[in-house]
Amino acid sequence: MSHLHIPDGLLPVWLWVAGLAAAAIAVGFSLFMLRKVDLRKKIPLLGMMSAMMLVGMSIEVVPYHLNLSVITGIILGPWLAMVASLIVNLLMSLVGHGGVTVVGLNTLVIGFEGVMGYILFSIFRKALKPALSAAAATFLTLFMSTCLMLLIVFLGNIDLNIASTSELREVMESTPAGFAKHIIYSGGGFNLKFFAIASFAMGLIGWTIESAVTAFAVGFIDKVKPDIIGRRS
Amino acid sequence: MDIARIDYWAASGGSVMHKASVPSKTLATAAVIATVIIGSYLPLLAALYLMVLISIRAAGLPVVKVMVISVLPGLFTLLFALSKLGGGLLIPVIILLKAFTAASAMILLLSTTPYNEILGFVGKLMPRVLRDGLFMTYRSFFILLNLMNNFITALRLRGGFQPKKFWRNSGNIGSGVGILFINAYDKSQRLYDVMSIRGYSGRLSGTHRYRAVSANDLPYLLAAAVFLGEAVYAMQSSRQGSLYSFAAVLIVYTFTMEVLRFWKR
Numbered sequence: 001m002s003h004l005h006i007p008d009g010l011l012p013v014w015l016w017v018a019g020l021a022a023a024a025i026a027v028g029f030s031l032f033m034l035r036k037v038d039l040r041k042k043i044p045l046l047g048m049m050s051a052m053m054l055v056g057m058s059i060e061v062v063p064y065h066l067n068l069s070v071i072t073g074i075i076l077g078p079w080l081a082m083v084a085s086l087i088v089n090l091l092m093s094l095v096g097h098g099g100v101t102v103v104g105l106n107t108l109v110i111g112f113e114g115v116m117g118y119i120l121f122s123i124f125r126k127a128l129k130p131a132l133s134a135a136a137a138t139f140l141t142l143f144m145s146t147c148l149m150l151l152i153v154f155l156g157n158i159d160l161n162i163a164s165t166s167e168l169r170e171v172m173e174s175t176p177a178g179f180a181k182h183i184i185y186s187g188g189g190f191n192l193k194f195f196a197i198a199s200f201a202m203g204l205i206g207w208t209i210e211s212a213v214t215a216f217a218v219g220f221i222d223k224v225k226p227d228i229i230g231r232r233s
Numbered sequence: 234m235d236i237a238r239i240d241y242w243a244a245s246g247g248s249v250m251h252k253a254s255v256p257s258k259t260l261a262t263a264a265v266i267a268t269v270i271i272g273s274y275l276p277l278l279a280a281l282y283l284m285v286l287i288s289i290r291a292a293g294l295p296v297v298k299v300m301v302i303s304v305l306p307g308l309f310t311l312l313f314a315l316s317k318l319g320g321g322l323l324i325p326v327i328i329l330l331k332a333f334t335a336a337s338a339m340i341l342l343l344s345t346t347p348y349n350e351i352l353g354f355v356g357k358l359m360p361r362v363l364r365d366g367l368f369m370t371y372r373s374f375f376i377l378l379n380l381m382n383n384f385i386t387a388l389r390l391r392g393g394f395q396p397k398k399f400w401r402n403s404g405n406i407g408s409g410v411g412i413l414f415i416n417a418y419d420k421s422q423r424l425y426d427v428m429s430i431r432g433y434s435g436r437l438s439g440t441h442r443y444r445a446v447s448a449n450d451l452p453y454l455l456a457a458a459v460f461l462g463e464a465v466y467a468m469q470s471s472r473q474g475s476l477y478s479f480a481a482v483l484i485v486y487t488f489t490m491e492v493l494r495f496w497k498r
Contacts, residue, residue: 007331007335007336008266008269008270008331008332008335008336009269009270009328009331009332009334010310010313010328010331010332013270031360039362041425043362043365043366043369043437044369044420044421044422044424044425044428045418045421045422045425046366046369047365047366047369047370047372047421048369048373048377048417048418048420048421048424049417049421050366050369050370050373051369051370051371051374051377051417052377052417054236054374055374055378055381058235058236058378058381068410071410071414075414075418083362083363083366084366086363087363087366087367087370088370090355090367091367091370091371093339094339094342095235095236095302095339095340095343096302096303096335096336096337096339096340099332099336100266100335100339101266101270153313192316194315195312195313195315195316198312198315198316209403212399212400212403212404212407213406213407213410214407214410215407216403216407216408216410217407217410217411217414218411219407220407220408220411220412221411225415225418228414228415228418
């Protein structure tokens with residue numbers, strides 16, 4: 001469910017421009033971190049793993065499609081995973097799956113899944129078996145990326161014109177509860193509470209499927225070719 | 234996602250839209266998306282969506298299938314639109330129209346342009362690693378999709394998918410995904426070896442030649458420019474175009490595209 005591709009025309013210009021800038025910085029930083037790596041050798045791997053993400057997204061398991069961003073992050077590492085997420089989002093935007101203008105924001109969400117999945121998997125595997133570590137890392141990562149997506153939607157519904165008026169200042173100076181109520185039901189009748197509940201309800205099914213599939217896949221790789229996920233056989 | 238079908242349409246078509254040059258189609262698509270972003274009233278967006286659908290028909294593509302492909306990833310849009318119901322029905326309808334129009338325009342672009350041309354053009358704006366990554370991803374996708382489809386067929390034939398057996402089904406799919414990742418990893422190593430033998434030195438050659446600009450480029454580009462102009466005018470003057478003017482534009486556009494379609498056949 002975190003894998004909701006925001007289409008063109010829904011979010012304000014300032015937000016998607018900021019998203020493009022942030023994604024450019026994130027990918028630029030990733031490439032900087034990879035400066036000592038011979039990228040010639042990594043291009044085929046990058047292409048294959050990005051293609052695997054696209055293949056995962058092409059297969060419908062119930063009405064949900066797989067994401068495979070966490071397992072890609074585990075195999076590629078955080079920096080290449082960020083580059084892969086930009087490639088995947090660019091290609092998906094070309095086939096109408098997510099907007100072109102919001103490639104930056106979508107890249108940040110999917111890239112976050114790759115990076116966070118890698119970090120959490122590295123932490124968990126010190127105490128757990130690889131399959132369990134992958135399941136826990138995937139579930140937590142997808143929960144966090146759904147929160148990130150909700151933050152983006154929330155930011156997209158803040159009316160910047162109101163933000164400069166005394167009305168908002170008054171609300172902000174009032175109780176925290178009053179401020180929270182104001183931001184939940186703001187932006188031309190947008191109901192963030194409904195959106196959040198629906199996203200988490202559907203997300204829970206998606207996170208569970210994705211975590212189970214990732215766990216079995218990582219468990220299988222660990223038995224057959226463990227060096228791919230960083231363990232020497 | 235239906236990348237395989239879209240790729241087939243791009244490679245097999247010979248319509249006016251297929252014969253238009255990549256830069257002009259990209260420019261027209263950018264104009265459609267810009268209109269989607271700044272356009273805020275229903276008649277303009279509805280007419281724009283109709284214009285894109287007329288272009289899809291002129292390209293010889295199945296309109297309903299393209300509409301379905303553009304609607305399928307719309308779960309986010311649907312949730313977003315439902316969350317705006319508090320402001321009346323008009324806003325959700327506008328939201329849906331915006332999302333479907335932009336998605337249809339992008340599908341039209343890729344369905345009428347071979348991938349090497351469009352990626353070569355788009356890739357000019359990117360660092361080499363991203364451009365090469367895009368090419369390699371697109372080429373690898375079809376190999377892996379074929380493997381995955383074979384795997385799913387085999388799994389179904391052997392009773393690998395059973396209703397209400399969540400863990401068993403997940404285990405089977407997960408193992409398949411695991412096999413595919415191992416396959417992809419091995420293939421990438423072999424691919425690098427083969428590319429090295431063939432003289433790969435960190436530079437993949439893509440197509441940088443496009444069709445020359447011709448009369449085929451004009452109708453879609455002009456129509457997109459008219460809608461963008463109207464959206465900009467409406468934004469600055471707060472005056473909306475009349476339904477008659479949109480109807481007139483669409484009739485002229487349909488007539489032009491149909492004439493070109495039969496003439497070029």
